[in-house]
Amino acid sequence: MSKTLINTFSKKLLTWHAASGRSGLPWQGNRDPYAVWVSEIMLQQTQVATVLERYPRFMKRFPTVKKLAAADIDEVLAEWAGLGYYSRARNLHACAKQVMHDFSGKFPHDPLLLEQLKGIGRSTAGAIAAFAFHERAPILDANVKRILARLFAIEGAVQDKAVNDRLWKLAQDLLPNQPKDMPVYTQALMDFGATWCTARKPVCISADKKCPFAKDCQANLSNQVLALPQKTVKAKSPEFDCDMLLIRSGNFVLLQKRPSKAIWGGLWSLPESPWRPRSEKGHQTAHGSKELLAITLPGENIADLAKSIRGLKSGNRIKHVFTHRRLWMQIWEANASKALAFFSPNLKWVPLAQLGRYGLPQPIKILLQGLSLVRGDDLKN
DNA sequence: AAGTCGGGGGG
DNA sequence: CCCCCAGACTT
Numbered sequence: 001m002s003k004t005l006i007n008t009f010s011k012k013l014l015t016w017h018a019a020s021g022r023s024g025l026p027w028q029g030n031r032d033p034y035a036v037w038v039s040e041i042m043l044q045q046t047q048v049a050t051v052l053e054r055y056p057r058f059m060k061r062f063p064t065v066k067k068l069a070a071a072d073i074d075e076v077l078a079e080w081a082g083l084g085y086y087s088r089a090r091n092l093h094a095c096a097k098q099v100m101h102d103f104s105g106k107f108p109h110d111p112l113l114l115e116q117l118k119g120i121g122r123s124t125a126g127a128i129a130a131f132a133f134h135e136r137a138p139i140l141d142a143n144v145k146r147i148l149a150r151l152f153a154i155e156g157a158v159q160d161k162a163v164n165d166r167l168w169k170l171a172q173d174l175l176p177n178q179p180k181d182m183p184v185y186t187q188a189l190m191d192f193g194a195t196w197c198t199a200r201k202p203v204c205i206s207a208d209k210k211c212p213f214a215k216d217c218q219a220n221l222s223n224q225v226l227a228l229p230q231k232t233v234k235a236k237s238p239e240f241d242c243d244m245l246l247i248r249s250g251n252f253v254l255l256q257k258r259p260s261k262a263i264w265g266g267l268w269s270l271p272e273s274p275w276r277p278r279s280e281k282g283h284q285t286a287h288g289s290k291e292l293l294a295i296t297l298p299g300e301n302i303a304d305l306a307k308s309i310r311g312l313k314s315g316n317r318i319k320h321v322f323t324h325r326r327l328w329m330q331i332w333e334a335n336a337s338k339a340l341a342f343f344s345p346n347l348k349w350v351p352l353a354q355l356g357r358y359g360l361p362q363p364i365k366i367l368l369q370g371l372s373l374v375r376g377d378d379l380k381n
Numbered sequence: 382a383a384g385t386c387g388g389g390g391g392g
Numbered sequence: 393c394c395c396c397c398a399g400a401c402t403t
Contacts, residue, residue: 043398050389051398084387087401121400141398159382190398199396200392231395261402263386322387362388 005151005216010176010185016212017188022195026056028187033107033132034065037095040124040131041088048194054083066105069096077266077359086265086359091119111137122168130182138171139186140164143193148174149229150197153218157232202226237324239278244270246315246331246367249338252349253368255358263322268358271347275327309334320363331367 022028025048027039038058042051061079062068068076073093080089095118099107107128108114114125122140129135138144145158148170156163176185196203196211203209204220211217219225247254255268315331338349350358355368 040398045386045397045399046388047390047397082388084389085399087386088399091400119400123399127398139398142396143398161382186398194398234395261386265386320387324385 005213006173009151009174009213009216010181012212013188013192014176014181014185016196017184017191020196021188021191026052031132031183033128035059036128036132037065037107037120038062038092040127041092041119042083044088044124045085046083050083065096065099065107068093069100073266074268074359075357078357079359081267081359081365082362084362086267087261088119090260090266094118095120107132109133109135111135127186130186134179134182136175136179136182138168138175139189140168140171141190141193143190143197144171146199146229147189147193147197150202150219150225151213151217153222153224153228155228156230158229159232200226235324237322237326239326239328240275241278241328241330242275243273243330243332244364245272245309245312246270246333247309247336248333249336249349251352252338253352253355254336255348255350257346257348263325264361266359267361268348268350269361269364270331272329278328309336311335316367318363318367329363 027035030036030039039051039055042055042058058079062071062076071093073090076089076093077086080086080092083089098117099105109129109132111122111125111129114120114128115122120128124139126135126137126139127141129137130139145167148154148167149158152170154163154166158164158167176182196209202211202225204211204214204217204225211220214220217225219228245254254271256271258264258267258269260266312332312334315333318329318331320327320329360368
């Protein structure tokens with residue numbers, strides 16, 4: 001039934017791209033596998049507008065896979081701070097080491113080998129192979145899933161295995177025959193999904209532009225475009241409270257390195273209490289230093305720290321929204337002596353002027369800026 | 382198959 | 393307020 005479209009899709013898409021594709025993005029037209037790889041990782045679940053500012057900075061700081069592999073993970077996380085999903089930065093660093101040690105510093109061409117590297121899944125492997133090496137490997141990101149679900153009127157949630165398998169098969173079958181077309185074709189797919197076949201306002205609805213697939217698209221023909229791909233119901237995100245210590249000593253502030261494999265993993269932040277589920281009936285805030293004595297950090301107890309601090313005062317209360325969690329952070333402020341004994345390597349007095357060298361969670365970075373503890377410039381580099 | 386990972390853009 | 397995004401990894 002869709003045989004015609006299977007055979008004509010890539011050519012039509014390439015024609016569309018020549019007229020209406022995006023251009024001028026900093027990572028486009030670059031066939032350096034390292035540059036391609038960094039852009040693909042940075043763009044995972046992150047919009048182009050955000051990456052636009054951060055990508056050139058990252059490439060300037062770490063121009064080659066060799067330099068990235070040789071860097072300290074804290075430097076990489078500091079450069080990544082604010083982009084979110086910090087496992088991407090940890091995996092990026094680990095992958096750079098893999099490429100240096102297992103592949104003599106050169107990315108493999110085979111998408112199956114690329115997929116074995118840290119942080120590279122099937123879709124990202126396909127993108128790197130197509131952009132950097134002209135391999136006939138498909139991608140299946142959110143754009144492509146949406147395009148294919150509509151073109152072929154595929155019912156069911158895209159995360160369902162059977163549906164996902166079918167989408168991958170289609171993505172493979174639609175590839176252009178000529179390997180030389182792979183970079184532009186892959187870019188065209190992303191461009192078409194991001195700018196024309198969008199989730200909420202595809203051009204076939206607004207009707208000021210003419211979709212080249214209007215007569216091929218099963219969803220369009222059956223007036224189901226906005227219903228595909230099928231959405232799944234998401235649970236409401238749970239809410240939590242926690243306390244954070246903002247302890248200063250002169251021009252120093254006390255930071256805690258967060259455990260990896262958790263939220264804000266590997267970043268430096270303020271010493272933090274365990275999270276408490278937010279109850280319906282209020283009493284969400286810890287009142288007074290009594291409860292603060294019970295503050296523990298993941299994997300360590302800092303009751304001694306809390307006991308040693310005099311004059312804790314409640315400061316800002318910050319609400320922060322994650323993908324599936326909401327967190328209220330109560331800040332407790334005090335001055336203390338730097339002579340306080342800390343035996344944990346996860347606690348560190350940091351000069352305010354050097355905060356920019358540390359990867360801080362975005363709300364903490366904003367907090368410190370808002371309190372004018374540091375000039376904005378100190379946090380930008 | 383479902384949960385876990387951030388943060389910002391835009392309706 | 394909501395949904396969405398050049399996903400991968402863990403359980």
